[in-house]
Amino acid sequence: MASQQVLILAAAAIAAAILLAPASAVVFTVGDAAGWSLKYPATWTEGKTFVVGDSLMFMYPSDKHNVMEVTGADFKACNVMGNALGT
DSSP: OHHHHHHHHHHHHHHHHHHHGGGOOOEEETTGGGOOOOOSSOOTTTTOOOOTTOEEEOOOOTTTOOOEEOOHHHHHTTOOOSEEOOO
16 A cells, blocks of 8 residues: 555656646747857857757847848849748
8 A cells, every 4th residue: 555655756756747847948049149140150059958948039120120021032133022021
């Protein structure tokens, strides 16, 4: 009887650990405080671990950059006459 209770307690502890782990998604600002740039190679990723569920936020001056939604064909042809995405 006691061994069954220990087994149930151990199973509950393992289940709790597994269920709580995915709740730790992180929002990363691309470029850290300096913001997004076209510099290569990017060093802002050093020391960071990215996992499924994390998000990347691109911060940029709107008077110098924009975000466009284009088709695959337009992307390959470098045609930037797509739909401007809102902020």
